[in-house]
Amino acid sequence: MYAIYAVWKRELLVYLREKERLVSSFISPLLWLFVFGTGIGGGVYAGDGGASYQAFIFPGILTMSVLFTSVFYGLYIIWDRKLDFLKEVLVAPISRSSIFLGKALGGVTDAMIQGVILLAIGSLVILPIHAIDLLAAFAILFLLTFFTTSLGLIIGANLHSQEGFAVISNFVMWPMFFFSGALFPVSTLPAYLRIVSDLNPLTYAVDALRFILLDQSQFPLYLDIGVLVGASIVLGAIGIVTFGRLQQAK
Amino acid sequence: MAIISVDKLTKRFERTLAVDRLDLEIEEGEVFALLGPNGAGKTTTINMLCTLIHPTSGTATVAGFDIRKQSSSVRKSIGIVFQEPSVDDILSGRENLELHGMLYKMPNPGRKRRIEEMLELVGLAGRADDLVRTYSGGMRRRLEIARGLMHSPKILFLDEPTLGLDPASRKHIWDYIEKLSKEHGTTMVLTTHYMEEADYLCNRVGIIDNGKIIALGTPRELKNQIGEDIVRLKGMEAKYLKKIEKLPFVTKIGKEDDYIAIALKNAPDNLQALLSSAGKVQSVEVREVTLNDVFLHYTGKEIHQEEGEGSWFDRVMHASGTRA
Numbered sequence: 001m002y003a004i005y006a007v008w009k010r011e012l013l014v015y016l017r018e019k020e021r022l023v024s025s026f027i028s029p030l031l032w033l034f035v036f037g038t039g040i041g042g043g044v045y046a047g048d049g050g051a052s053y054q055a056f057i058f059p060g061i062l063t064m065s066v067l068f069t070s071v072f073y074g075l076y077i078i079w080d081r082k083l084d085f086l087k088e089v090l091v092a093p094i095s096r097s098s099i100f101l102g103k104a105l106g107g108v109t110d111a112m113i114q115g116v117i118l119l120a121i122g123s124l125v126i127l128p129i130h131a132i133d134l135l136a137a138f139a140i141l142f143l144l145t146f147f148t149t150s151l152g153l154i155i156g157a158n159l160h161s162q163e164g165f166a167v168i169s170n171f172v173m174w175p176m177f178f179f180s181g182a183l184f185p186v187s188t189l190p191a192y193l194r195i196v197s198d199l200n201p202l203t204y205a206v207d208a209l210r211f212i213l214l215d216q217s218q219f220p221l222y223l224d225i226g227v228l229v230g231a232s233i234v235l236g237a238i239g240i241v242t243f244g245r246l247q248q249a250k
Numbered sequence: 251m252a253i254i255s256v257d258k259l260t261k262r263f264e265r266t267l268a269v270d271r272l273d274l275e276i277e278e279g280e281v282f283a284l285l286g287p288n289g290a291g292k293t294t295t296i297n298m299l300c301t302l303i304h305p306t307s308g309t310a311t312v313a314g315f316d317i318r319k320q321s322s323s324v325r326k327s328i329g330i331v332f333q334e335p336s337v338d339d340i341l342s343g344r345e346n347l348e349l350h351g352m353l354y355k356m357p358n359p360g361r362k363r364r365i366e367e368m369l370e371l372v373g374l375a376g377r378a379d380d381l382v383r384t385y386s387g388g389m390r391r392r393l394e395i396a397r398g399l400m401h402s403p404k405i406l407f408l409d410e411p412t413l414g415l416d417p418a419s420r421k422h423i424w425d426y427i428e429k430l431s432k433e434h435g436t437t438m439v440l441t442t443h444y445m446e447e448a449d450y451l452c453n454r455v456g457i458i459d460n461g462k463i464i465a466l467g468t469p470r471e472l473k474n475q476i477g478e479d480i481v482r483l484k485g486m487e488a489k490y491l492k493k494i495e496k497l498p499f500v501t502k503i504g505k506e507d508d509y510i511a512i513a514l515k516n517a518p519d520n521l522q523a524l525l526s527s528a529g530k531v532q533s534v535e536v537r538e539v540t541l542n543d544v545f546l547h548y549t550g551k552e553i554h555q556e557e558g559e560g561s562w563f564d565r566v567m568h569a570s571g572t573r574a
Contacts, residue, residue, distance in 0.1 A: 006352035010338070013349075017340040088336045088397075091300050092353040093325040 003094035007102020008109070015110045025114055029065035033058065033126070051214050055127045059209035060182025062118050062137075063144065063202060066111040070145045071173055073107040074152020078159050090246065100153065100243040104236070107149030108142060115141045122213075129213060136212045143228035144205040150235035157242045180206045187218060201231040253278040253405060253437050254299065258308035261294050261461075268294040270461035271308060276439060276454075278404075281431050283448035284441045285541065286458035287551075292441035293333060295458070296409050299439070300330055313404045326354075329398035333409040333441075335390055337382050343369065343393050344378040347400055354401040368396040372426060388419030395426060399436070406430070408440040412447060420447075427451055445541040457545055464548045473539045476547055477501035477513030480539055481524060485532035486510050493527045500524070502547070513539060 015022070037054035080086040089099055119137060123129035129137070155168055179186075179193070180202035189197060197203050208224035211217035217224075254276040261269040269291040276282045284292045297303045299312055301321035310317050313327035337346045344365060351361040369375040372392040382390060391411060398406050411427070412420040428451065430436050442448055448455045449469045457465040457472070465472055477500075485508065494500055494512060499520045502513035514520055517536050525534065545551075 002355055003353065006349060009352065010341075010349045013341055013345060014338060087302060087330075087332050088350070089353065091302055091325055091328075091330055092350075093322050093355075094353060 001098075003092075003098035004102040004105065006094075007089060007099055008105045011103065011106025012109055015106070015113075022114070025065065025069050026117070028068075029061050029118055030121075032061045032064070033122075037061075051127070051216070055214060056210075056216075057183055058122050058126055059213055060177075060180065060206050062115060062122070062141075062209060063180060063206050064177050064182055065118060066115045066141060066145050067148050067173060067177060067202065069114050070107045070111040070148040071152035071155075071168070072165075073110055074103075074149050074154070075156040075159070075165060075168060077103070077153060077156040078162055078164065082162075096243040096246065097240040100239045101236075103153055104146060104149045104239065107152065108145045111145040111149065112138070112141055115145070127213065133212050137209055140205060140208045140212065140225075140228065143225070143232055144202075146232045147201055147228065147235055150232070150239045154235065154239050154242050157239075157246055176200055176202050179203065182206050185218070201227055204228055251278065252276060253280075253314075254310065254312050254439065256295075256299075256308075256310040259295065259298060259305050259310050260307045261291075261298060261303065262306045268461055269298070269305075272461070272463060274456060274463060274466075276437065278437055279431075279435050280454060281427070281438045281452045282440070283452040283455045284439070284458050285443065285445070285448045285455050285545070286441075287443055290458045291461035292443075292458055293409055294461075296330075296407050296439070296441055299324075300328060300407055301325060326401075327404045329401065329403035329406045331391070331394045331398045331406070331408040331411055333413060335394075337390060337393055337397065339382040339385075339390075342379050342381055343374055343385070343396075346382060346393060347397055350397045350400055356401060364400055368400050371399075371430075372396040386419070387415050388422055391415065391419070391423055392426065395423070395430075399430065399434075403436070405437045405439065408438060410441055410443070412442070412444065420444075424451055445545075449541050455541065457541075457548060459545075459549045465544060469541060472541060472544045476539045476543050478515050478539060479513070479517035480537055480543060481512045481514060481517060481521065482506070482509045482535040482537075483512070483528055483531045483533070484509050484535075485530070486528050487530070490527060490529045494524065497524065497527060504546075513543070 033054060037057050077086060116138070119129065119134060123134070151172075155164070155172070159168075175196075179197045179200045181197065182202075186194060186197040186203060204219065204224040204227040207217050207219050208221060208228070211221055211224070252275040254274070256272055256274040259269055259272040260267070272291075272295060284295060286292050294303070298305050299310055299317060301317050301324050305318065312324045315323040315327065317324055337343075338349075341349070347365045347368060348361070351365065356364065366375070369378045372395055374389060374392060374396065377385065377389065382393065385393065395406075395408075395411070398408075408427070412423050415423065424447070427438060427440075431438055440447075440451070452469065454466070454468055455472060456463045465475075491503065491510070495503060497514075497520075499515045500512055501515065504511045504513075512524065514524065521534075521536065525531070
């Protein structure tokens with residue numbers, strides 16, 4: 001446990017020192033919310049319920065921003081391995097599962113700090129959020145970011161070059177975002193694309209957040225939570241195994 | 251009793267054999283250098299001894315623990331200074347040490363005290379709370395040495411500890427290594443491709459090339475295999491070679507470009523006799539035998555031939571065998 005705490009603390013210290021990274025990570029969600037959400041999107045939207053389009057995409061944009069932050073956080077270990085940064089931790093007398101969990105929780109913390117700030121902005125400007133709903137949203141964000149950080153770490157641990165970043169971005173992150181129902185209700189997708197969306201764990205995070213914040217949903221909440229817990233456990237386990245095999249990159 | 255004992259250690263990366271059935275014993279308290287050109291297998295060997303990579307075959311015991319089966323006990327017994335920077339440069343020196351202490355589960359009152367001690371030891375106490383980003387290369391290396399020693403390891407591995415440092419910082423690091431060895435008795439294993447470093451710091455040197463140790467001994471022993479001094483003659487006619495070969499004090503003759511290099515005993519006394527047998531020459535250079543000559547003797551190549559590292563100044567210093 002102490003080792004997990006040590007690895008996590010390092011990640012947090014580094015994150016808090018890099019204020020530029022924190023600030024820049026807000027640019028794109030705010031653009032999506034306030035430019036896309038009020039501009040073009042408003043005219044296209046034909047969703048159900050009474051919420052504005054901006055409010056409708058708010059859970060999706062929240063999901064997107066923590067997705068990008070946490071997956072990129074995980075992918076960063078490509079750099080860590082190229083340099084010797086990771087060696088210091090790999091050579092310490094601590095288990096590989098503590099390294100994975102410490103790193104994953106570090107990414108969760110980074111992404112959730114961002115998520116909480118976005119939630120605060122959202123509740124002030126876009127839609128009022130009750131305290132209890134904030135807590136519920138917080139719990140969903142935790143599950144979501146554990147899943148996405150683990151995904152990033154696993155991909156990062158298996159990649160050997162930074163060219164991977166663009167590939168992962170184009171082939172994993174943007175598809176996950178578009179098929180998650182973040183920008184439009186997935187019920188408007190043709191049936192064969194719905195399959196993709198139903199297999200995407202992000203769909204359930206967006207659905208759960210939309211239920212909590214807007215009272216709109218297409219799956220029952222227990223299913224959303226079940227899928228997120230399941231995805232987190234599966235990726236956590238794969239991550240622990242992957243880190244167990246991790247050697248210094250040549 | 252050997253503190254490190256290496257038994258047919260082998261590492262193969264796809265098609266290249268990086269380390270080839272290496273055998274080696276290192277005694278407690280020794281300062282030992284693995285000396286060789288880039289790609290000789292030094293870092294791979296160290297990485298295996300530190301349990302960072304798994305050997306393809308063979309094994310080693312480090313502080314009495316098997317690197318294949320008892321990696322956690324090995325890790326507790328060793329400290330490492332890596333070749334590439336591995337301190338976080340947006341954290342302060344003290345924060346880096348603090349995190350290291352936590353990773354090694356050092357309990358707190360002792361941890362804080364140990365951090366102060368280490369900062370004092372490497373002369374960074376005054377800059378401890380500055381971000382590492384603001385440190386010079388030499389200061390960073392000193393911080394890494396402090397970090398490597400913080401949990402009081404039995405053995406400290408240093409992978410190219412002075413690579414990329416200017417001569418003054420290099421000397422500084424050497425002083426710390428010497429001090430640590432003398433005052434704390436820590437066993438140190440370092441890799442280097444700087445001849446003078448191995449010569450100056452180490453009790454014993456293993457010359458490594460293509461994954462094999464090709465010569466092993468104290469710097470003096472290794473150099474004595476060649477001779478004591480080297481005389482380089484330019485423009486000597488080849489017909490005198492036979493005559494020189496027969497001189498009793500000549501130990502070895504080699505050709506380097508348009509120079510003839512002659513290894514001999516006691517150049518100050520024998521130079522006259524040598525020159526009188528060499529006919530007309532354009533220039534004469536006399537110097538002591540260096541480990542570079544030993545390397546050349548065993549491998550037929552210069553240690554720096556295939557490397558791109560180090561400044562022009564460094565390379566000149568090495569080529570001439572001068573101690574920085």
